[in-house]
Amino acid sequence: MVKDENERDGRYNPAAIEPKWQARWDADPALYAAEGHDSGKPKYYCLEMLPYPSGQLHMGHVRNYSIGDALARHMWMRGYNVLHPMGWDAFGLPAENAALKNNTPPREWTLKNIAAMKTQMRRMGLSYDWANEVTTCLPDYYRWNQWFFLKMFEKGLAYRKKSKVNWCPDCQTVLANEQVINGRCWRHEETIVELRDLTQWFLKITKYADELVEGLDKLEGWPEKVRTMQRNWIGRSEGALVDFAVDGASAVTAGPSTSPSTHSVRSGSVQDDTCKAITVFTTRVDTIFGATSVQLAPEHAVAKAFAAEDAELAAKVEALLEEQKKARESDALGAIEKHGVNTGRFAVNPFNGVKVPIWVGNYILADYGTGAIMSVPAHDERDFEFATKYGLEIKRVIAPKDGGEPELPFTAEEDAVLINSGEWDGLGCVDAQQKLSSLAKEQGFGEPTVTYRLKDWGVSRQRYWGTPIPMVYCQNGHAGVEAGGVVALPESALPVLLPEQIEITQEGGSPLGKVADFLNTTCPVCGGPAKRETDTMDTFVDSSWYFYRYTDAKDSTVPFASEKANYWFPIDQYIGGVEHAILHLIYSRFWTKVMRDLGLIKNDEPAERLFTQGMVIKDGAKMSKSKGNVVSPDLMIEKYGADATRMYALFAAPPDRDLEWQEEGVAGISRFLGRVHRLATKYAELVREGQSPQLASRTQTDQKLLRKLHQTIAKVTQDFGGRWHFNTSIAAIMTLINEIVATEAAMDAGEVSPAAVAEIFRNLVLLLAPFAPFFAAEMWEQMGGEGVVFRAAWPVADEDLARENEIEIPVQVNGKLVNVVKVAAGSNDDAVKAAASSDEKVKARIEGKTVVKVIVVPNKLVNLVVK
RNA sequence: GCCCGGAUGGUGAAAUCGGCAGACACAGCGGACUUAAAAUCCGCAGACCUUAACCGGUCGUGGGGGUUCAAGUCCCCCUCCGGGCACCA
Numbered sequence: 003m004v005k006d007e008n009e010r011d012g013r014y015n016p017a018a019i020e021p022k023w024q025a026r027w028d029a030d031p032a033l034y035a036a037e038g039h040d041s042g043k044p045k046y047y048c049l050e051m052l053p054y055p056s057g058q059l060h061m062g063h064v065r066n067y068s069i070g071d072a073l074a075r076h077m078w079m080r081g082y083n084v085l086h087p088m089g090w091d092a093f094g095l096p097a098e099n100a101a102l103k104n105n106t107p108p109r110e111w112t113l114k115n116i117a118a119m120k121t122q123m124r125r126m127g128l129s130y131d132w133a134n135e136v137t138t139c140l141p142d143y144y145r146w147n148q149w150f151f152l153k154m155f156e157k158g159l160a161y162r163k164k165s166k167v168n169w170c171p172d173c174q175t176v177l178a179n180e181q182v183i184n185g186r187c188w189r190h191e192e193t194i195v196e197l198r199d200l201t202q203w204f205l206k207i208t209k210y211a212d213e214l215v216e217g218l219d220k221l222e223g224w225p226e227k228v229r230t231m232q233r234n235w236i237g238r239s240e241g242a243l244v245d246f247a248v249d250g251a252s253a254v255t256a257g258p259s260t261s262p263s264t265h266s267v268r269s270g271s272v273q274d275d276t277c278k279a280i281t282v283f284t285t286r287v288d289t290i291f292g293a294t295s296v297q298l299a300p301e302h303a304v305a306k307a308f309a310a311e312d313a314e315l316a317a318k319v320e321a322l323l324e325e326q327k328k329a330r331e332s333d334a335l336g337a338i339e340k341h342g343v344n345t346g347r348f349a350v351n352p353f354n355g356v357k358v359p360i361w362v363g364n365y366i367l368a369d370y371g372t373g374a375i376m377s378v379p380a381h382d383e384r385d386f387e388f389a390t391k392y393g394l395e396i397k398r399v400i401a402p403k404d405g406g407e408p409e410l411p412f413t414a415e416e417d418a419v420l421i422n423s424g425e426w427d428g429l430g431c432v433d434a435q436q437k438l439s440s441l442a443k444e445q446g447f448g449e450p451t452v453t454y455r456l457k458d459w460g461v462s463r464q465r466y467w468g469t470p471i472p473m474v475y476c477q478n479g480h481a482g483v484e485a486g487g488v489v490a491l492p493e494s495a496l497p498v499l500l501p502e503q504i505e506i507t508q509e510g511g512s513p514l515g516k517v518a519d520f521l522n523t524t525c526p527v528c529g530g531p532a533k534r535e536t537d538t539m540d541t542f543v544d545s546s547w548y549f550y551r552y553t554d555a556k557d558s559t560v561p562f563a564s565e566k567a568n569y570w571f572p573i574d575q576y577i578g579g580v581e582h583a584i585l586h587l588i589y590s591r592f593w594t595k596v597m598r599d600l601g602l603i604k605n606d607e608p609a610e611r612l613f614t615q616g617m618v619i620k621d622g623a624k625m626s627k628s629k630g631n632v633v634s635p636d637l638m639i640e641k642y643g644a645d646a647t648r649m650y651a652l653f654a655a656p657p658d659r660d661l662e663w664q665e666e667g668v669a670g671i672s673r674f675l676g677r678v679h680r681l682a683t684k685y686a687e688l689v690r691e692g693q694s695p696q697l698a699s700r701t702q703t704d705q706k707l708l709r710k711l712h713q714t715i716a717k718v719t720q721d722f723g724g725r726w727h728f729n730t731s732i733a734a735i736m737t738l739i740n741e742i743v744a745t746e747a748a749m750d751a752g753e754v755s756p757a758a759v760a761e762i763f764r765n766l767v768l769l770l771a772p773f774a775p776f777f778a779a780e781m782w783e784q785m786g787g788e789g790v791v792f793r794a795a796w797p798v799a800d801e802d803l804a805r806e807n808e809i810e811i812p813v814q815v816n817g818k819l820v821n822v823v824k825v826a827a828g829s830n831d832d833a834v835k836a837a838a839s840s841d842e843k844v845k846a847r848i849e850g851k852t853v854v855k856v857i858v859v860p861n862k863l864v865n866l867v868v869k
Numbered sequence: 870g871c872c873c874g875g876a877u878g879g880u881g882a883a884a885u886c887g888g889c890a891g892a893c894a895c896a897g898c899g900g901a902c903u904u905a906a907a908a909u910c911c912g913c914a915g916a917c918c919u920u921a922a923c924c925g926g927u928c929g930u931g932g933g934g935g936u937u938c939a940a941g942u943c944c945c946c947c948u949c950c951g952g953g954c955a956c957c958a
Contacts, residue, residue, distance in 0.1 A: 013908090227873055227953080234872075234954050241958080284958060297958090338956070365956050375958045383870095384956050455957060580952085653894075654881060660951085662881060666895050674894085676909090720885085730883065733893035740893090743910095812889040817939045819889055857938055863888045867938050 014679035016643025016672075020776040024124060033790070034129040036085040039569040046082035047570045048074040049549055049609075051578030051586070052089045052136070056096065057115035059122045061618040061625060061651070061663060062579060064635045068648040069615060069657050069726070070577045071128050072772040076722050078129075079771065079796035085570050086129055087552035089136030090116050093144075093468045093541045095173055095189065098513075101506045108467045109502065112139055122636065126644045127775045129792070134555040138544035139467070143551065145497030146561040147543050148472040150593075153600055154205060155473075155490050160461075162488060164201040166369070167460055175464040176202060178540060179457050180235075180585045185330070188585075197330065203471060203537065204458040207592045211236055211454045213606075214591055223611030225658075228583045235584050237455025241285035242439035243372065244448035246296050246349035248277055248304065249357055277307045280349055280360070283371030283453055286381065287442070288415070288434035291423040292399035293376040294389065296349045296360045297342065299368035300326060304360075308345045318343040322364040329364075340365045340388050351376075352447040353438070354424060363388070371453050379411065386411035399423050400431060459589065461540040466506055466513040468538030470498040475535070480528035492526055498534070512536040545586050546593035549573060549608065564602050573609040580614035587612070613726070616660040618651075625663075633663050645774035646672040652728040652773060675777055678739055682767070682781045685749070685759050690786040692760025703748045704758040705803075707741065711762050712804035714738045715797045718769050728773070735769055765797045813838045814865040815847045823864075831858040838864040 027033055037043070050070035053063055074086040090112075097108035104111070116137065123130065136143055154160035168177040170187040181188040182195050207214075215238050218229045280296055298305040300323035309316035322341055329338040342363040349360050358376075365384070366375060379389030379396040389396055402408060403417045412418075415431040426434055442448025462471070472491045479485035491498065501520045506513050514520055514536040525532040547561070553570045554562035594608045617624055620631040638647040650668040655661040682689075700708070717734040721727050742762065748754060763785060771778035771791050782791035810822045811834060821843040825834055835856055838844060848868050855867040 225873095230873055231953055237954090237957065239957075282958085286958085340956075363956095365958095367957070370957050372958095377958090382958075384958075387956090453957080455954095583953085656882085659875085659882095664881070664895065667881070670894055673909090680909095725885070727883090727885085729881090730885090730893080733883075736893055810889085814888085814939075817888095817937095822889070855938065857888090859888055859939095863939085865888080865938055 012683060014672075014676040016645060016675075016776065019780045020125075020127065020644055023776045023779045024127065027127070028124060031133060033792075034086060034131050035133055036087075036131050037083045039565075041083040043081055043083040045085070045570060045574075046074075046077045047085045047573045047575075048077060049085075049087070049552075049573050049576050051576070051582065052091050052545065052548060053119065054094060054096070055090045055092050055112055055115040055119055057118050059119055059126075059635050061633055061635060064126070064647065065615055065618055065651045065657070065661065066577060066579070067123070067126065067128050068651045069613070069728075070575075071126075071648070071775075072652065072728060073575060073577075073722070073726075074129050075772040075775065075792050076796065078792055079768070079794060081795070085134075085552065086131055087134045087136070087549075087555075088123065088128070088130040088132070089548055089552065090119075090138060091541065091545050091548070092116065092137050092139035093538075093544055095175075095465060095467065097467045098465060098506050107502065107504075108506070109139065112467075125639060126635075126648065129775070134552045136548050136551045136555050138541075138548060141497045141499055142558060143548075144469040144500075144544070146547075146551070147469040147539055148491075148496050148498060149493065149561060150543075150547070150596075151539070152472055152490055152493060152496075154596065157600075159206045159209065159596060160203060161206065162201055162203050164199060166197045167200050167202055168195045169198040169200075170195055173465070176200060176460060176462055178460050178542070180459075180542075180588070181540075197327065200462075202460050202462040203473075203535075204460050205592075207459045207589075208454060208456055210592050210595050211238065211456050212452070213595060214456075214588065217591065217607055221607060221612070224609075225580075225612065225614055228580065228587065228612060228614060231583045232588055235456065235588065238452060239285050239454075240450070240452050241283055241371075242287040242435070242442060242448055243281050243283055243451050244287060244290065244352065244376070244442055245279040245281050246351060246358075246376070247279045248360070249348035249350055277304050280304055280374050281372045281448075282374045282376045283451070284376055286378065286415070286431075286435070287438045287448075288420060288429075288431045289378040289381045289399055290351065290353050290376060290438065291420070291426075292378040292380045292397045293351055293356075293358055294379060294395040294397055295358050295377040297363045297366050297375050297377050297388075298345075298360065299366040299373040300362055300364065301368040302362070302366075302373045304374075305345070305362045308347060308360075312346075315343065315345060319362050322362055325364045326367075338365055340384075340391065342388065342392060344392075352442070352445070359394075361392075369457070370455070381411055381413055383411050383413065397422065403430070459540075459592070461543055462537040463540055464512045464537055466500070466504060466538065468541060469543065470500055470514070471535040471537055471539060472496060472498045473535040474523055474525060474532040476525040476528060477531040477533065478525075478528070480525065480530065483527070489525055489527055489532065495526060500538075512538065514538070542585060542589050546589045547597065549576075549590075550597070550603070561602070567603050568605075571603060571605045572607055573611075575611045575613065576609040577613045577615065579617070583614070613658070615657050616655065618661050618663055620663045622662070633665070638665070638668055642668045642672045643675075643776070645777045646675060649675075649732060649773050653732045654729065656725075656727045656729055658726075674736055674739065675774060677743065678766070678770070679777070679781070681739070681742060681746075682763055683784065685763060686784045686786075688756050689760045689763045692756030692758070700758065701753055701755060703745060703753045704755055707745060707754065707762055708758060708803045709806065710738055710741045711765055712799045712801075714769065715765060716799035716801075716804055719796070719799060722772075732773060735766070738766065767791065768794055768797050809861060811838070811861075812863050813841060813844050814863065815844065815868060817865060820844050820847050827861070831860070834858055834860075834864055838866065 048070055050066050074084050077084050092112050097112050100106060100111045101108050138144060151160055168182045170177050170190060170193055172190045172193045173187060177187060177195060185194055187193045187195055215233060215236050218233055221229060282296060300319050305319055309319045322343065325341060342361045345360045345362060347360045348357040350357055366373065377385040379385045379394060380398045381400050399420060399422045400412060400418050401421045403419050418431045420426045420429050420434050439448060439450040474489050474491060475486050476483050476489045477485060479487055483489060501517045504513055504517055521534055521536060523532050523534055550562045550567050553566040557563060590608050597603050598606060620633055623629055623631060625632045646668050650671045653671060654667055714734045718731040721731040767778050767781045778791050805827060807827050808824055809827050810824055812822050813820050821841050823837045823841050825837050835858055848866060851868040853866055853868050857865040
């Protein structure tokens with residue numbers, strides 16, 4: 003066998019080391035296998051977000067997995083029973099696009115990509131427990147999506163309704179609100195999302211809106227940023243509903259209503275007759291005496307009813323609606339020029355009986371609150387602007403507690419009181435909000451309420467490559483189900499398999515509708531002809547609960563055994579990109595609560611701690627094909643090895659910050675590993691020798707090196723425990739190596755005992771193990787370490803050995819550094835003071851001046867204040 | 870407009886609790902080794918002033934103010950960059 007040049011001269015050669023260990027690890031599936039709940043060890047669930055199998059890992063993945071892998075390995079070494087799984091978020095549109103392009107079936111394309119990426123992950127040396135691998139596009143997984151769907155349908159959490167939905171013309175499918183970013187598709191930055199009226203399946207995430215908001219306060223292990231984003235997204239606002247009676251209501255006949263949200267959401271109220279009253283939602287009911295108009299959304303049922311009787315008004319309302327629609331589609335809703343039209347009708351303020359005009363405004367949204375507001379120009383900026391434009395009355399009803407007439411609009415509610423509000427004058431605004439809404443409830447014309455920005459999750463997708471929705475439409479109907487009505491399949495009919503032979507097209511409508519064998523079925527209740535639902539589920543359904551499946555991935559009788567999930571959950575540490583702050587991370591919290599209420603699990607939240615890593619950028623921009631700044635992980639690994647690539651990803655920046663990829667930096671890490679390799683190899687024999695009984699006495703050099711070692715252990719251990727600033731951990735290890743290099747001559751001269759050499763190198767390798775696993779395994783073996791390095795106990799810093807016996811104290815005069823003096827560690831203040839003031843440089847500096855004060859910060863600094 | 874981050878040498882960054890600003894690297898420069906180069910090893914390295922050189926000095930963490938014996942760090946105001954939300958009643 004011909005050895006390559008590097009190997010021959012004993013140099014660090016990752017190309018030889020890494021495949022050797024990879025082969026050994028691949029042959030030993032037990033190496034990273036999670037143990038059972040009876041392991042006797044504390045559990046630790048370490049999870050990285052599962053990738054979409056595009057076929058190629060990118061640097062973002064490398065960074066994500068390097069962080070997670072270091073943590074998992076560290077926790078193993080700390081004696082935990084670690085679950086560290088991986089899987090594939092394998093449904094989704096790219097597979098269909100690839101099918102169109104290359105004429106490859108989506109399943110084949112996806113599985114091929116998974117195989118390729120798995121190879122890359124193994125090449126990286128990632129410590130995954132492949133026995134629990136999850137692939138979401140396979141029936142043994144997606145059947146449980148269907149199972150959950152049926153459970154939710156049973157509980158009324160899955161329902162069908164016609165509504166305005168987001169439609170991406172490029173994807174040819176509906177999108178959830180969360181998948182629309184700045185009015186554009188999350189997959190197509192250039193594509194403006196259209197609004198369409200479609201009947202779709204929804205999951206009732208709004209039922210958990212309150213709990214989803216409240217839970218955020220308890221998620222202390224989550225980044226504040228993510229919590230804030232979710233809070234904003236859910237958009238909880240407390241306020242009141244108030245009914246304004248429509249003046250002369252009997253004259254108007256109610257028109258057909260199309261949008262359920264324009265009804266009053268209160269029970270026992272006005273649903274019976276649309277046009278008797280208008281229910282407004284307000285967060286400032288305290289200002290209601292200042293209401294000078296009621297404003298309706300163009301789609302509001304009352305607006306429609308008025309329009310039905312008045313062709314001129316109808317045209318104007320239609321124009322307003324058009325403007326709103328346009329603005330919404332071009333994402334200019336926030337900048338829409340406010341227009342309104344007076345309907346000529348009046349509504350009665352129930353608090354004071356005052357009649358106010360009813361307007362229709364293009365800025366009023368039908369799908370927020372009740373689609374109707376009371377306009378209080380004096381105390382709301384938007385209302386003020388509108389009233390000024392159209393010459394509506396402006397009535398001041400709030401004033402500062404301390405008096406005065408501030409410029410309008412005056413919107414404060416703290417330290418402000420009611421005026422011109424009848425018997426309520428003088429009451430604080432915040433109190434008034436409570437009292438007025440309670441009164442409204444007593445009197446039956448309103449109530450306190452809470453409104454959310456969050457909408458139910460639309461999960462229907464008109465695409466092929468996703469989980470079939472397990473519903474059929476009974477063609478003839480039967481008792482309780484009209485012809486064409488929805489019938490849920492029984493559990494025994496699961497899984498509803500995706501047909502394999504299929505022609506994928508981009509022409510609207512689900513491709514499944516064209517597969518007769520799939521489409522035509524029988525009704526599970528009456529046995530008559532039935533058509534299957536041809537939409538598939540949003541892929542975010544798949545990722546909402548995949549991490550539970552990891553605890554019991556092979557079970558074919560349940561989604562997972564509760565006992566197993568209850569042992570492993572909550573996830574101790576979840577690691578991924580911040581781009582999922584709203585989408586995946588809110589859906590999976592919702593799913594967890596549903597599963598809890600189904601009695602499957604006990605935890606309220608999926609993950610105890612969440613870490614969002616920064617992006618990997620190159621030349622100042624996010625890596626992307628179009629910018630041509632993509633760095634291939636494969637190429638880096640080929641050139642420098644997996645260890646150096648991974649270590650660089652951790653060294654170049656703290657993990658939560660963006661990381662600028664510089665190849666020279668990877669080369670630097672490689673050089674560093676080369677130095678360690680040279681030393682460890684050189685002293686391997688001494689290490690093996692030194693592992694026998696320790697010498698009683700230590701040389702001075704021993705002490706110096708051991709001090710540095712234990713300081714390093716303390717530093718690295720601390721970083722794992724708290725901040726995860728692995729860049730500083732690795733820097734500390736480099737400093738230790740520099741110290742060893744500087745002591746090399748002394749070591750060669752026999753001034754360092756074998757016991758000390760053994761302790762230093764043994765621990766050095768342990769410290770490197772989470773960051774450079776191939777390298778650590780190789781060195782461990784070379785030095786005669788026992789067993790697997792990743793199961794060796796994590797080193798413990800010895801405080802006594804780490805302590806300095808002499809420390810350098812900077813001496814300042816009036817806060818300016820003058821010199822540094824050496825004192826024995828633990829010297830008392832007086833001794834330090836004496837040392838400082840007897841220093842020549844310090845003396846020169848204070849010559850002829852009076853020392854007013856001496857500040858001694860123990861072990862830190864001395865500052866002489868002079869005049 | 871509102872809410873989160875962030876700004877430190879040529880570059881990535883460090884300074885974790887108010888106590889030596891720039892650890893550790895990258896790039897650069899000088900040297901050793903070499904016929905030469907690569908690799909490796911040793912050394913220099915914030916800016917400016919002063920000096921033949923040493924020595925010495927001043928300034929310096931986006932800008933301005935403040936608190937303090939002492940501020941990258943705390944407080945107030947402002948600028949710029951990144952992200953999120955946005956007529957949400």
